[in-house]
Amino acid sequence: MPANSQPSNSSPAMLSISGIRKTFNPGTVNEVRALRGVDLEIEEGSFVIVLGMNGSGKSTLLNAVAGTFFVDEGTIRLAGKDVTRWPEHRRAQLIGRVFQNPFSGTAPNMSIAENFALAARRGQPRGLGWALAPQLMAPLRERIASLKMGLENRLDNAIGSLSGGQRQALTLLMATWLKPKLLLLDEHTAALDPKSADQVIALSDEVIQRDKLTTLMVTHSMQQAVSLGDRIIMMHRGRVLHDFRGAEKRRLRPEDLLDRFDEVRRREQLDESAAAMLNELYV
Amino acid sequence: MTLLIGALTIGLILSLLAMGVFVSFRIFSMPDITTDGSITFGAAIAAVMLVHGVNPPLATAAGALGGAVAGAVTGVLHTKFKINALLAGILVMTALYSVNLHVMGRSNVPLMQVRTLASYGETLGEALFGGRTINVLGWAVGSADAAVLLLALGAAVAGGGLLFWFFRTNIGTAMRATGDNPQMIRALGANVEGYIVLGLALSNGLVALSGALLAQYQGFADAQMGIGMIVWGLASVIIGEALTGTRSLGLTIVGAVMGSVVFRLLVAIALRWGLNPNDLKLITALFVFAALVLPSMVAKLKRTRAAGLEPGA
Numbered sequence: 001m002p003a004n005s006q007p008s009n010s011s012p013a014m015l016s017i018s019g020i021r022k023t024f025n026p027g028t029v030n031e032v033r034a035l036r037g038v039d040l041e042i043e044e045g046s047f048v049i050v051l052g053m054n055g056s057g058k059s060t061l062l063n064a065v066a067g068t069f070f071v072d073e074g075t076i077r078l079a080g081k082d083v084t085r086w087p088e089h090r091r092a093q094l095i096g097r098v099f100q101n102p103f104s105g106t107a108p109n110m111s112i113a114e115n116f117a118l119a120a121r122r123g124q125p126r127g128l129g130w131a132l133a134p135q136l137m138a139p140l141r142e143r144i145a146s147l148k149m150g151l152e153n154r155l156d157n158a159i160g161s162l163s164g165g166q167r168q169a170l171t172l173l174m175a176t177w178l179k180p181k182l183l184l185l186d187e188h189t190a191a192l193d194p195k196s197a198d199q200v201i202a203l204s205d206e207v208i209q210r211d212k213l214t215t216l217m218v219t220h221s222m223q224q225a226v227s228l229g230d231r232i233i234m235m236h237r238g239r240v241l242h243d244f245r246g247a248e249k250r251r252l253r254p255e256d257l258l259d260r261f262d263e264v265r266r267r268e269q270l271d272e273s274a275a276a277m278l279n280e281l282y283v
Numbered sequence: 284m285t286l287l288i289g290a291l292t293i294g295l296i297l298s299l300l301a302m303g304v305f306v307s308f309r310i311f312s313m314p315d316i317t318t319d320g321s322i323t324f325g326a327a328i329a330a331v332m333l334v335h336g337v338n339p340p341l342a343t344a345a346g347a348l349g350g351a352v353a354g355a356v357t358g359v360l361h362t363k364f365k366i367n368a369l370l371a372g373i374l375v376m377t378a379l380y381s382v383n384l385h386v387m388g389r390s391n392v393p394l395m396q397v398r399t400l401a402s403y404g405e406t407l408g409e410a411l412f413g414g415r416t417i418n419v420l421g422w423a424v425g426s427a428d429a430a431v432l433l434l435a436l437g438a439a440v441a442g443g444g445l446l447f448w449f450f451r452t453n454i455g456t457a458m459r460a461t462g463d464n465p466q467m468i469r470a471l472g473a474n475v476e477g478y479i480v481l482g483l484a485l486s487n488g489l490v491a492l493s494g495a496l497l498a499q500y501q502g503f504a505d506a507q508m509g510i511g512m513i514v515w516g517l518a519s520v521i522i523g524e525a526l527t528g529t530r531s532l533g534l535t536i537v538g539a540v541m542g543s544v545v546f547r548l549l550v551a552i553a554l555r556w557g558l559n560p561n562d563l564k565l566i567t568a569l570f571v572f573a574a575l576v577l578p579s580m581v582a583k584l585k586r587t588r589a590a591g592l593e594p595g596a
Binding site for chain 1: 473474
């Protein structure tokens with residue numbers, strides 16, 4: 001790895017992960033060692049792309065940071081706080097999230113306005129104030145109009161009546177309505193048609209650049225990986241395999257990333273044939 | 284006429300039960316059978332306190348509070364101890380049966396000789412209408428009955444109004460989202476388990492309030508009065524949804540009140556026509572069964588017909 005990949009000590013890390021491990025269903029036939037010791041420092045304002053094949057642990061890493069489950073070992077520090085034992089809903093005061101499934105990030109039977117009213121109090125005490133307060137509605141209408149999706153006149157419609165792309169765009173706005181310390185995007189365009197995916201990606205990049213959000217984004221798209229962000233982390237078998245940043249990240253082309261994946265795949269096949277050979281010999 | 288007024292009054296009192304069932308069944312999609320125990324619990328607490336000379340509004344509020352505690356217990360059993368929601372409700376309902384007998388000291392507490400909210404109604408009737416009867420569209424109506432009906436109407440309107448207001452506040456909106464998409468609202472920082480406990484407390488608080496009022500209206504609290512009340516509440520909510528639709532929260536709450544009144548009127552008419560009162564619970568259960576099953580069966584029938592009309596299908 002080149003020398004410039006060392007984290008600079010001048011800016012303190014926004015997210016600092018050290019030695020986290022997670023095994024699902026330990027001691028059973030379904031045992032999965034999803035994270036096998038991940039160390040990661042992410043500086044404030046950094047936009048990090050997380051790549052990896054299925055089962056490499058990239059979504060598990062995001063969920064560990066979000067607090068969907070507690071890690072077995074290691075610590076997670078976010079914005080200077082040790083959040084390792086914080087429950088998911090408490091971490092929400094620091095984290096904004098967009099999920100892969102467009103149905104996950106919004107309450108389908110509630111109106112667009114109500115969904116934003118919920119997001120406008122992310123991680124804060126909610127109290128008995130009127131949810132659809134006038135001071136929320138004016139900026140909300142303006143921001144939604146800027147999407148140019150014609151949704152600003154449909155604020156009272158149930159959000160479940162919208163398309164997947166519209167829902168992901170709104171979920172992104174909701175996640176960033178209060179500026180989060182960390183934005184987690186978990187393959188948030190994977191379930192969308194190509195045109196909607198492009199729109200949501202453009203919107204994501206715009207919001208991230210404008211608010212200088214520290215972001216972790218999981219994707220399967222090499223194109224997105226090279227054109228977005230300032231750092232790429234490649235996960236494999238529950239560990240960080242490659243970490244590209246700075247000039248190296250800027251030079252990367254999709255083909256380079258594919259080469260790295262092929263390399264991994266060849267090594268895997270080798271392992272598989274080795275395993276088959278051992279099987280034949282000893283079982 | 285007295286029959287009609289009585290049916291309307293009970294329907295309005297039980298509309299609070301319908302609102303409670305609306306909260307558990309429609310907001311959290313959780314048929315909460317604690318209802319059967321908490322309606323009696325509310326009645327028992329209120330009745331015993333009234334017998335001991337506590338003033339009626341305070342006794343009624345205490346009854347509602349007792350129901351809220353019972354609902355919170357069900358919520359804690361479900362969320363903290365991961366017991367299936369239906370089973371958690373059954374456990375609390377069963378436990379409440381003994382608790383209610385202990386609270387009352389026997390299986391029935393009469394309220395004929397004590398001052399209740401219903402006797403407030405009599406005083407109010409005299410103050411409002413003067414004489415013993417008043418003339419409504421040519422019918423002679425007891426002024427006390429009319430005043431009690433007005434009080435029940437006031438309780439239903441106040442309960443529905445407060446519920447509507449609550450569900451439009453930040454907490455209430457988050458509570459509705461908890462039922463709609465728990466993953467989303469957790470990611471927005473809401474403690475989903477806490478909201479379920481709070482919601483079941485609210486639901487059973489309304490149910491117990493209804494029970495406390497019912498005991499004062501009918502003049503007694505009885506250990507058996509809660510049997511099947513969850514199904515009664517479900518029937519009211521379902522009729523209400525048929526009447527007003529579910530497009531908006533306000534309409535649904537108004538629907539629950541209307542559903543309760545309509546259902547009580549239907550029952551009064553059926554009893555008048557000679558329906559055996561012993562068959563009432565059976566018929567209520569059959570009604571709810573039909574209301575739950577028919578919509579999807581009708582939809583299926585329509586689909587089959589539509590498919591049959593297409594050439595080559």
